[in-house]
Amino acid sequence: MRRLLIAGNWKMHMTAGETEHFFKDFLPPFSEEPLKGALAKGHIEVAFFPAFTSLYVASFAMEGAPKGFSLGAQNVHWEAKGAFTGEISPSMVAESGCRYCLVGHSERRHLFGETDEMTQRKIGALHDVSLKPVFCVGETLEEREKGKTFPVVERQLLAGFDGVPSEKLSLETVVAYEPVWAIGTGKTASESDAQEACHYLRAVVARHFGKDAADGIRILYGGSVKPGNTAKLLAMDDIDGVLVGGASLKSDSFLDIVKAAVTTLGA
Ligand code: PEP
Numbered sequence: 001m002r003r004l005l006i007a008g009n010w011k012m013h014m015t016a017g018e019t020e021h022f023f024k025d026f027l028p029p030f031s032e033e034p035l036k037g038a039l040a041k042g043h044i045e046v047a048f049f050p051a052f053t054s055l056y057v058a059s060f061a062m063e064g065a066p067k068g069f070s071l072g073a074q075n076v077h078w079e080a081k082g083a084f085t086g087e088i089s090p091s092m093v094a095e096s097g098c099r100y101c102l103v104g105h106s107e108r109r110h111l112f113g114e115t116d117e118m119t120q121r122k123i124g125a126l127h128d129v130s131l132k133p134v135f136c137v138g139e140t141l142e143e144r145e146k147g148k149t150f151p152v153v154e155r156q157l158l159a160g161f162d163g164v165p166s167e168k169l170s171l172e173t174v175v176a177y178e179p180v181w182a183i184g185t186g187k188t189a190s191e192s193d194a195q196e197a198c199h200y201l202r203a204v205v206a207r208h209f210g211k212d213a214a215d216g217i218r219i220l221y222g223g224s225v226k227p228g229n230t231a232k233l234l235a236m237d238d239i240d241g242v243l244v245g246g247a248s249l250k251s252d253s254f255l256d257i258v259k260a261a262v263t264t265l266g267a
Contacts, residue, residue: 001043002216002218002240003042003043003044003045003218003240004043004044004045004234004240004241004261004264004265005044005045005047005174005218005220005240005241005242006044006045006046006047006241006242006244006257006258006261007046007047007048007049007072007100007134007176007220007241007242007243007244007248008046008047008048008049008244008245008248008249008254009049009074009102009105009222009243009244009245009248010048010049010050010051010054010074010248010249011051011074011107011245012051013051013249014050014051014054014249015053015054016053016054016056016057018054019050019054019057019058019061020057020061022251023058023061023062024061025251025252026251026254026255027061027062027065029255030065030066031066034259034262035258035259035262036066038262038265039066039067039068039069040066040067040068042067042068043265044068044258044261044262044265045068045069045070045241046068046069046070046258047069047070047071047072047099047100048069048070048071048072048248049071049072049073049074049100049102049134050071050074051074052073052074052088052096055071055073055096055097055098056096056097058071058097059071059096059097062097070098070099070100071096071097071098071099071100072098072099072100072101072102072134073088073093073096073098073100073101073102074101074102074105075088075101075102075105075108076088076089076090076093076101076103076122076125076126076131077089077090077122077125078090078118078121078122078124078125079125080125090125090126090128090129090131091129093126093129093131094129094130094131098131099131099132100131100132100133100134100174101122101126101131101132101133101134102133102134102136103119103122103123103126103133103134103135103136103160104119104122104135104136104137104156104160105136105178106136106138106178106180106183107183110180116155116156116159116160117159119135119156119159119160120159120160120161120162120163123135123160123161123164123173124163124164127164127168127172127173130172132172132173132174133173133174134174134175134176134220134243135157135160135161135173135174135175135176136175136176136178136222136243137152137153137156137157137160137175137176137177137178137201138152138153138156138177138178138179138180138182138183138222138223139152139153139179139180139181140152140180140181141180141181144179144181149179149197150197150200153177153197153200153201154200154201154204157175157201157204157205158204158208161173161205161208161209164209166209166210166212166213167212167213169205169209169213169216169217170212170213170215170216170217171216173217174217174218174219174220174241175201175205175217175218175219175220176219176220176221176222176243177194177197177198177201177219177220177221177222178221178222178223178243179197179223181223182222182223182224183222183223183224183245184224184245184246185223185224186224187223187224188223188224188225188226188229188233189221189223191229191232191233191235191236191239192236194221194233194236194239195236195237195238195239198219198221198236198238198239199237199238201219201238202214202217202219202238205217218240218241219238219239219240220239220240220241220242220243221233221239221241221242221243222242222243222244222245224246225242225243225244225247225257226247226253226257227247227253227256227257227259227260230242230257230260230261230264231260231261231263231264234260234261234264235264241261242257242261244257
């Protein structure tokens, strides 16, 4: 069974002080059932992707928390060090207490020019320091309307995974299917559309990297996930978690998403 991953992408929100407040509200319910048991059994993981400036505070806040919480960064440079003003290296991300790092988020692709080639370099650089990429792929509305969803996500996936050994995929890599038209718009993909795309991505992994990689890799759905649509999405066979933007910024709504995930486990 693949471990469910409930991930909150905070984007450019939450100062360090706001991060500290968030965790004071968010963590206490995890010392009680059913959340305590669900995390302890290892069937679910809750990850946060704060801004770089809040990573240390988040890591400190999570120190006394039960196991099952993880941290991730929102971006990374592929070089180990050098004259790259404003960039952060993979080892800097790792030393900040992170286990994960987003790669290829549509905001990075569309607002900051992140190309398929850059995603491939970042994924390799993250694996080199044992960080796990959460690799985002997804089509625009125009691409969907032209029937190009599958070729677009396949191209993105194979470009990013070019040269990645298949054994790195099953446990060391996460894919997030995030249709661009669903991000921050309030329009969630239907659970059947999300399942169809995630199933397709798993089949692409199987074809190119083998059955073990396809069976092990976690594939998340992201795009206007809310407490009310989480359970239906997670009930789908190929959806192993959710990547949540807006609804992860308030402790009560993100907590409700985690509770909905726990309900789907029957934990
Ligand atoms: C995201 O930023 O990855 C995202 C899915 O955002 P939202 O949940 O706000 O659509």
